[in-house]
């Protein structure tokens with residue numbers, strides 16, 4: 510698959526150059542060897558300080574144009590967001606202690622051999638994925654039977670047999686408006702993890718876009734709602750979260766038997782289908798333990814910038830809920846989108862729930878900007894589902910403020926469903942559902 514890179518290079522005095530290429534290794538080599546006449550040669554621009562990857566050439570070109578049009582301070586903020594010390598990323602490719610794959614790029618010639626595949630940077634910028642096994646959870650719960658997330662203590666309950674494993678009255682949604690006034694509480698589902706999505710959302714996505722035996726990824730798994738739904742519906746799942754305490758809670762929510770409670774006559778009422786659930790401590794921007802094109806469905810629910818700060822008590826490296834700047838948050842979500850695109854099988858779906866906020870009494874869209882980042886990564890927009898929010902306080906103080914200060918209370922989120930085009934698919938029929946930038 511072709512990949513296009515928008516990159517920023519800097520001189521040691523801080524002059525910046527923005528470019529686009531389909532071969533970052535070669536391009537950087539050319540700049541460094543002064544094989545490209547012009548700006549970079551004149552100003553001694555030789556350090557690679559930032560890059561983004563996309564599968565779509567048009568979005569790469571328009572992104573280059575966009576960044577080129579920014580003031581220097583804005584470009585610097587973008588670089589800072591990923592590479593705060595402006596280290597030369599090429600030096601890291603050549604560091605054998607941090608470069609996992611030392612093989613030269615196919616077709617490399619002469620001096621180019623010393624520059625390795627840019628993909629290896631992923632593993633250097635963010636922590637690598639680490640498998641969390643059941644023993645780690647057993648040890649944790651033996652010592653500390655609770656976690657604190659966003660100031661709220663949540664008790665871990667250990668092994669238990671839920672009263673009922675499946676919902677009584679579930680029906681699959683058929684429109685683009687989803688509203689669940691009562692959050693599902695079957696199996697081990699609970700609302701206690703701040704901002705977790707309703708099991709009805711996860712179940713709808715899983716049933717519509719995957720088959721039993723498929724592998725579903727939730728790389729911002731939180732308290733494990735998606736993972737529990739995968740177990741209940743016979744899907745394999747990979748759960749990742751940057752916050753280890755969230756993973757302990759997810760393990761706890763998965764700690765139930767695969768047979769439901771015997772009924773009054775003593776016979777088993779239900780045996781769940783087989784499913785394998787694997788949990789990793791890691792960063793959604795670097796899914797290094799997951800192979801390219803290996804996932805059947807992505808169903809995930811990132812933070813909405815810093816609206817809920819998941820790691821308020823103990824700082825967690827890489828937690829995107831610490832990012833207040835919307836521009837920076839979206840820049841990080843571009844990396845998440847790139848990884849989603851890489852790991853998903855062609856012609857499969859990626860569902861992501863995003864909300865917006867309000868600052869200075871004006872509407873601040875986050876969801877549409879994140880949607881753009883996913884389209885720029887090469888996805889097609891299959892659905893934009895409006896999900897009604899039922900936890901908004903619509904009476905009393907907030908209702909009075911809404912009237913008195915002239916602003917409306919936000920009561921919806923966007924559930925975007927993206928499709929990765931099939932191999933060699935002619936995407937022209939969907940051009941109005943693709944990146945327009």
Ligand SMILES: C[S@@+](CC[C@H](N)C(=O)[O-])C[C@H]1O[C@@H](n2cnc3c(N)ncnc32)[C@H](O)[C@@H]1O
Pocket residue numbers: 702704705706707728729730731732733734735749750751752755791792793794809810811812819827828829830
């Ligand atoms: C909205 S919550 C997910 C809740 C989940 N859907 C549930 O039902 O429990 C967002 C999660 O993203 C995690 N997160 C934040 N930054 C992350 C990153 N860079 N990589 C992986 N997870 C991250 C947070 O720790 C939090 O658990």
